[in-house]
Amino acid sequence: MNEFLSLENISVYFGGHIAVNEVSLNIEPGTITGLIGPNGAGKTTLFNVISGLISPSSGRVMFAEKDITSLAPHKRARIGIGRTFQKLELFNSLSVVDNIRVSLEISNQWNNSRTAILGSNMNSEIERILDMTGLDSVRNSMASEIPTGQARLVELSRALVLSPSLLLLDEPASGQNDEETESFGLLLRKLCDSGISIFLVEHDMSLVMNTCDLVNVLDFGSVIAKGSPAEIQEHELVIEAYLGVKKR
Numbered sequence: 001m002n003e004f005l006s007l008e009n010i011s012v013y014f015g016g017h018i019a020v021n022e023v024s025l026n027i028e029p030g031t032i033t034g035l036i037g038p039n040g041a042g043k044t045t046l047f048n049v050i051s052g053l054i055s056p057s058s059g060r061v062m063f064a065e066k067d068i069t070s071l072a073p074h075k076r077a078r079i080g081i082g083r084t085f086q087k088l089e090l091f092n093s094l095s096v097v098d099n100i101r102v103s104l105e106i107s108n109q110w111n112n113s114r115t116a117i118l119g120s121n122m123n124s125e126i127e128r129i130l131d132m133t134g135l136d137s138v139r140n141s142m143a144s145e146i147p148t149g150q151a152r153l154v155e156l157s158r159a160l161v162l163s164p165s166l167l168l169l170d171e172p173a174s175g176q177n178d179e180e181t182e183s184f185g186l187l188l189r190k191l192c193d194s195g196i197s198i199f200l201v202e203h204d205m206s207l208v209m210n211t212c213d214l215v216n217v218l219d220f221g222s223v224i225a226k227g228s229p230a231e232i233q234e235h236e237l238v239i240e241a242y243l244g245v246k247k248r
């Protein structure tokens with residue numbers, strides 16, 4: 001039993017509306033796991049439960065064998081859970097490199113041995129991230145001036161400075177063109193190989209099916225299928241609920 005993240009019977013009610021319904025799933029270390037489903041299925045709500053932005057109405061969140069259901073969001077970030085948001089949250093009036101630097105400075109202020117990269121090491125960490133994400137060529141551009149595809153990479157870079165062991169990515173490829181999405185998939189695999197497990201919410205089926213080791217399908221708040229990309233694409237309920245209308 002070495003599930004690294006384990007959701008146990010998670011439900012979330014908003015008033016009388018059930019957004020997440022008795023969801024149980026695991027993320028194994030060293031994998032890229034997908035979460036797909038129609039709009040309103042509860043994907044972002046589930047990410048908010050994992051990162052601590054909302055408390056589940058019932059159920060438990062286990063991470064590295066600890067119950068973190070009641071842990072504050074910033075403490076979850078410190079123990080290695082990073083995330084990006086569906087809606088881009090960059091400092092628009094700062095350059096690409098300064099967006100990354102600010103995140104690194106904030107994480108250093110936490111004075112946490114996991115992430116403390118002080119002095120000249122800080123610059124080399126920024127260079128490493130710029131190099132890995134391919135953002136070096138736009139390092140001095142204002143965040144507001146770069147195309148959305150690259151802005152998504154800045155958002156990813158800002159999550160990477162926290163040295164996460166688990167990265168939650170909420171529709172990270174939206175706004176990227178096909179070529180950008182393809183290289184984004186390769187980047188995710190590289191990050192995974194470097195020891196970062198990834199939980200990916202994404203509408204781009206080519207990215208999900210080419211990149212994920214396992215895929216979970218959510219519909220009306222419930223997991224209706226789990227399996228390899230090949231299994232999911234053949235799954236009758238999934239084709240009905242989702243791929244049937246979205247397949248391209």
Ligand SMILES: Nc1ncnc2c1ncn2[C@@H]1O[C@H](COP(=O)(O)OP(=O)(O)O)[C@@H](O)[C@H]1O
Pocket residue numbers: 014019037038039040041042043044045046
């Ligand atoms: N803060 C909230 N208050 C009330 N309802 C919400 C809130 N957040 C999400 N919902 C509802 O919960 C359901 C799941 O939303 P969401 O998790 O954003 O879905 P997805 O990310 O899969 O598109 C939707 O019906 C949405 O309207």
Ligand SMILES: [Mg+2]
Pocket residue numbers: 043044045086
């Ligand atoms: Mg969402």
